[in-house]
Amino acid sequence: MFLSFINYFRGFAILLIVIGHLFGTVKVFNYDNPYMNTIFTKSIFSLVSGGTSLFVFISGFLFHHVFYSRGFNFKKFLINKLKNVLCPYLILMTPVVVYQLLYVPRYQKLHTTTLEFFKYLFLSLYSGTMLLSTWYIPFAFLLFLSSPIFIKFIEMKKYHKTLMFVMLLLGSIVHRPAHDFTVNVFQALIYFSPVYCLGIYISMEKNSFFEKFENKSYIFGLITLGILAFQIYTGKFINSHKSILIYKGIDVVIFQKFFMCLYLVLFFNKYEKYFNKVCKKIFETLAEYSFPIFFLHNYIIQFLYPAIGFEKESGYIGLILLTILTLFLSIVFAYIVKKIFKKNSRYLIGG
Numbered sequence: 001m002f003l004s005f006i007n008y009f010r011g012f013a014i015l016l017i018v019i020g021h022l023f024g025t026v027k028v029f030n031y032d033n034p035y036m037n038t039i040f041t042k043s044i045f046s047l048v049s050g051g052t053s054l055f056v057f058i059s060g061f062l063f064h065h066v067f068y069s070r071g072f073n074f075k076k077f078l079i080n081k082l083k084n085v086l087c088p089y090l091i092l093m094t095p096v097v098v099y100q101l102l103y104v105p106r107y108q109k110l111h112t113t114t115l116e117f118f119k120y121l122f123l124s125l126y127s128g129t130m131l132l133s134t135w136y137i138p139f140a141f142l143l144f145l146s147s148p149i150f151i152k153f154i155e156m157k158k159y160h161k162t163l164m165f166v167m168l169l170l171g172s173i174v175h176r177p178a179h180d181f182t183v184n185v186f187q188a189l190i191y192f193s194p195v196y197c198l199g200i201y202i203s204m205e206k207n208s209f210f211e212k213f214e215n216k217s218y219i220f221g222l223i224t225l226g227i228l229a230f231q232i233y234t235g236k237f238i239n240s241h242k243s244i245l246i247y248k249g250i251d252v253v254i255f256q257k258f259f260m261c262l263y264l265v266l267f268f269n270k271y272e273k274y275f276n277k278v279c280k281k282i283f284e285t286l287a288e289y290s291f292p293i294f295f296l297h298n299y300i301i302q303f304l305y306p307a308i309g310f311e312k313e314s315g316y317i318g319l320i321l322l323t324i325l326t327l328f329l330s331i332v333f334a335y336i337v338k339k340i341f342k343k344n345s346r347y348l349i350g351g
Helices: 004-022 039-048 052-068 074-103 114-127 136-145 147-155 160-174 185-204 206-213 217-234 253-270 272-278 280-288 290-307 315-349
Strands: none
Touching: 004 039, 004 052, 004 253, 004 272, 004 280, 004 290, 004 315, 039 217, 039 253, 052 136, 052 147, 052 185, 052 253, 074 114, 074 136, 074 147, 074 290, 074 315, 114 136, 136 147, 136 185, 147 185, 160 185, 160 253, 185 206, 185 253, 206 217, 206 253, 217 253, 253 272, 272 280, 280 290, 290 315
């Protein structure tokens, strides 16, 4: 059964991801000295960045609502993901990775022989770090391969909440993996699994959950803001990346995103009728093109804008306008590809 509120949630998630990647382009956030930013900017940055968790939550929800509920077939599920996720990833990533390894000075230094070139080509595709958001795909594919584990989670008779709590604590200790050629996808799996399981659990218990908390979403909103206040106070308002072997304290971001997901799923469910009347087309379009936007906005932000001199200090007005432009360009390009290649477009741009 199609759920409009999840569709709107997905549209909102891709919106946050694009905004988060534009902070540096419009110079709203001072990355060189993050603690010198205003409290308002720190707060906005912390709430917006890390939007990956929202996508992970939605993926977990749909894993149960769609794939498990209609009878899970691991082989068919994996083939579907190979075609619609891994294939466009390899097609869109390979040209830019090869170009950067051959012509960008800082990457040219990584290899001096043909063997080393192919070594770093493999590492680049494995890590996905040459573009802003594509590190997510290798991790997501490991998530898909781990589906039998999450089936066990679904079919547990009890202890779902206890297990999620333990996983959340573990994720907060390991942090997100270092953002380099050695991205540890297994570490990412540990870190994001509690949010994925939360999505699964809310889908499993959606009727009782929405009935119980329909008018109490503010609880999760206040918890999210409380964690945000703690982050600002302690200076832990930025995503933490590290090696799994190094201990660097507790990552607070994962807790904020965990409760933010609970608030947002309640919000979009409660105001679904409002979205249907006021901004249905906007959020449906964002949701429909979310995966192509996920891929294409990287090229626009990393290559198009620098080439035409768009990287400049333009404040929050610039952030809003550039977000609209980035989404528009991504959707237009994806629309053209869809018109030309029709159903085969999903193998090229993921949608």
